[in-house]
Amino acid sequence: MKPLLEVKRLSKTYDGRQVVHDLDMTIYPGDIYGFLGPNGAGKTTTIRMILGLIQKSSGEILFAGKPLHLLADPYAQIGCLVESPGLYHNLTGRQNLVLFQKLRKAKDSARIEELLEMVDLQSAADRKVKDYSLGMKQRLAIAIALLPNPRLLILDEPTNGLDPAGISEMRTFLKKLSEQGMTILISSHLLDEIEKVATRLCIINQGRQVAEAPLDQLLHTHRDLELVSPKPEALYKFVTDWLQMRGHTALTRLVDGNVLIEGFSDDSALLNTAAIQSGHSISELRIKTSRLEDMFFTFTEGGDNHVGRLASRSV
Numbered sequence: 320m321k322p323l324l325e326v327k328r329l330s331k332t333y334d335g336r337q338v339v340h341d342l343d344m345t346i347y348p349g350d351i352y353g354f355l356g357p358n359g360a361g362k363t364t365t366i367r368m369i370l371g372l373i374q375k376s377s378g379e380i381l382f383a384g385k386p387l388h389l390l391a392d393p394y395a396q397i398g399c400l401v402e403s404p405g406l407y408h409n410l411t412g413r414q415n416l417v418l419f420q421k422l423r424k425a426k427d428s429a430r431i432e433e434l435l436e437m438v439d440l441q442s443a444a445d446r447k448v449k450d451y452s453l454g455m456k457q458r459l460a461i462a463i464a465l466l467p468n469p470r471l472l473i474l475d476e477p478t479n480g481l482d483p484a485g486i487s488e489m490r491t492f493l494k495k496l497s498e499q500g501m502t503i504l505i506s507s508h509l510l511d512e513i514e515k516v517a518t519r520l521c522i523i524n525q526g527r528q529v530a531e532a533p534l535d536q537l538l539h540t541h542r543d544l545e546l547v548s549p550k551p552e553a554l555y556k557f558v559t560d561w562l563q564m565r566g567h568t569a570l571t572r573l574v575d576g577n578v579l580i581e582g583f584s585d586d587s588a589l590l591n592t593a594a595i596q597s598g599h600s601i602s603e604l605r606i607k608t609s610r611l612e613d614m615f616f617t618f619t620e621g622g623d624n625h626v627g628r629l630a631s632r633s634v
C-alpha cells in the first residue's frame with residue numbers, strides 16, 4: 320500500500336533555535352495516526368508545516384506521492400481542525416454548515432445531512448451553536464472540515480478542554496469515521512487516549528522523533544516477561560546470564576518474588592526451554608505488553624524529557 324502522507328526529514332528553526340529535527344512520518348490510507356508528545360514537543364509546529372500554515376525550514380512533505388505545494392486545492396484533500404474552531408455562534412449548526420459550503424461555492428443539502436449524521440448532530444442541528452457543548456462545537460468544526468470530502472483529516476489536540484464524556488464521544492466518533500474509510504492524523508499529549516484509537520504512532524520529544532511504527536509493533540517490542548518459579552533467585556541468575564550471553568540488553572529484576580524481564584523482545588519459548596534444560600523450574604510465564612506510557616518513559620529515559628508534563632491519563 321502506498322502512503323497517503325509522507326513527511327521526510329522535516330525541520331523547523333525559529334530565530335536560530337531548531338524546534339523540529341528531521342522528522343519522518345508515514346501515514347497509510349485508513350490509519351488513525353497518533354502524533355504524541357509532551358507540551359512544547361513540536362506537534363503543532365509540525366502540523367502547521369504539513370498544512371502549509373508556516374514555512375518548513377527543510378524536508379519534504381508528500382501527499383499521495385506528490386509534493387504538497389503542487390496540489391491544486393490542498394484543503395479539499397486535507398481537512399483540519401487546528402485551533403479553536405471559527406464557528407458562528409449565533410447561527411445554528413446546520414446554518415454554519417450551509418454557510419461554509421457556500422464559501423466553497425458548493426450547494427449540496429444531502430451532503431450537509433450526511434455530515435450532521437456522521438458527527439451525530441442531527442438532533443441539535445437547528446439549535447444555535449452558542450448553546451452547544453465544547454464537544455459538539457468540535458464535532459461541528461470537524462463536519463465543516465469534512466465538507467469537501469477530504470482524504471485526510473488532521474486534528475490537533477481535539478480533546479483539549481473536553482470533559483470525560485466529551486473525550487469518550489470523540490473517541491467513538493473517530494473510530495466511526497475511520498471505519499467509513501477516513502485517514503486521520505491526531506495529535507495529543509493524552510497517552511491513554513491515543514493508545515485506544517491509534518493504528519500507527521509517532522512519538523516526539525523536544526522536537527526529535529523517538530519512535531514511528533504501527534502501534535501493535537511498538538507494544539510488541541516493548542513488552543515485559545514475568546516468570547514465576549519456586550526458586551526465583553536461582554532463576555534470576557540464570558536469566559541474567561542467558562540474556563547477557565545472547566547480547567540482550569533487557570533489564571531483569573526480582574519483583575514480588577517473580578523474575579521480571581523488561582523490554583523482552585526475544586522468543587519466550589526459547590528462554591523457557593533453556594531454563595528447563597538447565598534444571599530450573601518455571602511454573603508460570605506471563606507476557607505483559609507495556610502500556611504506551613511505560614514505552615514513552617523507555618524511549619525518553621535519561622534526558623530532560625519533560626515527561627512530568629505529559630498527561631498519562633485522559634481520566
Ligand SMILES: Nc1ncnc2c1ncn2[C@@H]1O[C@H](COP(=O)(O)OP(=O)(O)OP(=O)(O)O)[C@@H](O)[C@H]1O
Nearest residue numbers: 333334338356357358359360361362363364365508
Ligand atoms: N512562532 C514561534 N516562534 C518561536 N518559537 C515558537 C513559535 N511557535 C512555537 N515555538 C516553539 O516551538 C516549540 C514547539 O512548540 P509547539 O507548539 O509546536 O509544541 P506542541 O508539541 O504543539 O506543544 P503544545 O501541546 O503545548 O501545543 C516550543 O518550544 C515553542 O515555544
